Amino acid sequence: MNKIKEAWALIKLSGRVLGRNPFLVAYILASGLGVSVLFGAALTPMAVNLNSGNTQLLEPYARVLPAEAGKKKLTDRIEPHWAPLGVTAAAVYFAGSLIIVFFNVAFLASVKRIINGKKVTFKEGLGLAWERRSAVLQWALFSATVGVIINALKGYLDNWLARRVLGLAELGWKLAVFLALPVVAAEGVTPLQALRRSGDIFRKTWGQTFAGGVGIGVVQLAVWLLVGVVPGIVLFYLGLYNTGSNYGLALAGVGWLPLSLILIGLVGEAMLMVFRMVLYVFAVEGVVPEEYKEAECAWFVAMRA
């Protein structure tokens, strides 16, 4: 019961931190934008080459066979060179992982400063992540490698039991990452140390971690039902039946459902990220890190001579 109470206090604090510092969402947007630009930059030249028939950019990665009667389309005449293709794909995957980890660390480090009663800007948050660049780089490489291994195993395993075991391992990995990244942001340790610390933190806070994760999910769903689904259905109904077939209004109602889901998903993701750092501070410092209120600590805040 105590764990649920504490989890609720941590969720409320996460909500307040995000509500008062909406700029935190920008880290998630910047991360998404960065990854999109990266994948766009990596894939667009190939796509353009495939469409235009110009094979110059494809040559390091594939052999293009001459056109024959049966194989006129360019895509049918490509024989991939797996080694350079694999290396390039791995490099792009790692760069994507690096972008995500960097912005996540900036987000988490900013949250730590905020709950410690300090002010922080978006730029300062990026600076905090930059200070941890070595740990960020190591974690990005480590997590990308584990991600590739898990995905590769998923493709190879066809045994039911082996797939279940892999599923459990993947869940364990996700949980480890959930708590390890705040450790990387706060302590700048190596990946193995971060994993060990995340295990320690999980042993102390497993109840709050699950209750908090479920709580944020339930809040997200409730908000989506109230702000997304109900207005969407009302608009759809009004558009079709109450205003003389206003299809624009009905379409807006239908469009609002996925749009609101994306927006609330974004806010939920940001809140979960705040919760991760709040949970870390709770585990390490042993106190539910409520926001600092000077008036309540008046006894201890008198200026010194």
Added chain:
Amino acid sequence: MERDTNLDPVIAGLKIDHRSGRPVYAQIADGIKALIYGSRLKPGFQLPTVRALAEALDINPNTAARAYRELEHEGVINSRVGRGTFVEGVGKAEGEKAVESRLKELELEFQSRCVELGLNKAQFLEYIRKGQGEKK
């Protein structure tokens, strides 16, 4: 005006290990008790404010406040509204317990550093002994 926190004997004397597994507020409380027991802080000494302590140790101000509350509850410090927080004193048993607890933390940190450096205890102690010899 606030005093320079770099020169503050409390802040200079407290060493917080975020990885020790012991709650930070308990580490602060034990650290202050050990400083009093070791006569580094005398009765009547004014402790730093919650905010100054939190800022110097990079912790949540509520954690620092919790440590002060625990110490006040035990009669180790005394908070006077509008004036600040002052050292009262610590009993022998309580002081020894705090010192022992700090020593245990140092022992754990020592072990963890040995693991980090790939050394066993004997190798590490040998290194220290050599260093001492060179100094002489």
